[in-house]
Amino acid sequence: MSFEVPEDLYYLASHEWIDPETGRVGISEFAQDELGDVVFVELPNEGEDLTQEEEFGVVESIKAVSDLYSPASGTVTAVNEALFDRPELVNDDPFGEGWMLELDVADDLDGVLSAAEYREQIE
């Protein structure tokens, strides 16, 4: 099975993605498939400062609990509150409506994987 890995995003080895244009963060299609039915998402509050690879929340599927790690350092400017009532959006649309938070990124995006590098990791 091959998974979508959008070219314009950057990734962490732990399967989070970040859009360099908007600072939006989510988890990859591969990750949501591995998790199965997502039933709960715990996210930080707006205004919190995160550092790269710091835990920022938790995503739980019926069968497992997984920590979420920030792909960049920055300040949380928005969280996707729709996920509190509809966590299944993470399964249905991981790169779209299933986004998790937006970051005002503090520095240049170093230490992340390109789409090609991430694709290599999951294949």
Place this chain on the structure above:
Amino acid sequence: MSEQEPPLYTTHEERGAKFTPFGGWAMPVEFDSIRTEHEAVRESAGIFDVSHMGEIEVSGPDAATLLQGLTTNDVESLSVGRAQYSTITNEEGVILDDTVIYRLAEEEFLFIPNAGHDGEMEERWVEHRAEWDLDCAVENRTDEWAMFAIQGPDAAALVSKAAGEGLRDLSRFSITRAEVAGTECLFARTGYTGEDGYEALVPWDGAEGVWEEFDCQPCGLGARDTLRIEAGFLLSGQDFHSEENPRNPYEARVGFTVDLDTEFVGRDALARVDENGPEELFVGIRLEERGIPRQCYEIRADGEPVGEVTSGTMSPTLGEPIGLGYVPTDYAEEGTEVAVRIRGTDKRARIEAPGFLGDR
């Protein structure tokens, strides 16, 4: 350690199943989605490959006597063609495993230890047969029998179509022989989902042909777990474990499997528990805040830890987070307010009876 594969491993793999190690076996955990599979069983029907379950045959003049001495229920009272849920305890009354015993003939029994327990149970039976000088055969048939569970409100229609109309009226906890796709199988009206259904014991060679006769949702161990948690059924090794979480049948709320009028290993210890009452009880826990109770999370009351969650999930049927665990009897009454500590925060929860779906 390499894991044993069920006879349909390749078939499941081709169907896109994900696998999980369970009791020494590589078993399908999910075919489509746990939610889809769970809903199929509650609303129509699903079929599970549970070939990881053990099968031990005990036959001969003293077969009933051996089983009577090693299990807590009254095996002598079991009629031919009937099944009995029971537990196997040690001298201290601690549950080593739970099992279903089928009486196939006057002197022929089959019992089903949990995954990975068949070797230990075979050894226990053989040792006690020698110690008690009994005349019967003990054969571990785990590698010869595949086992499927067909569960859900449509299970009777599916099974009677595949195995004969006679199966439709098979009463609960009964077992009979029936042919499917040219293979002689055993069908029992038993299951582990809280729904009506059947469990089929199928000779390994005929497994594929029999599986294909059932046109319903294939289900993995993931849905089996959410279904049994909703029903409040114990999972061996998780809701009780002889070393890591030793429990007696009264604590685990399966005291109905204990017949103190019979003689068995652990009887005297259990008679004392029966007289004094258990110190802790198996309970259901429903979370009243966002979060999911998981195995090993603390159950707290009055600001103090009082127990641990042994199983938990987001209930697909109820859409609410539920769990199972043990608390001191003082906290076990339905409606008692407790908390479950999730990642350092106490989440409000309430004690319930372990069957979350009631008499639905």
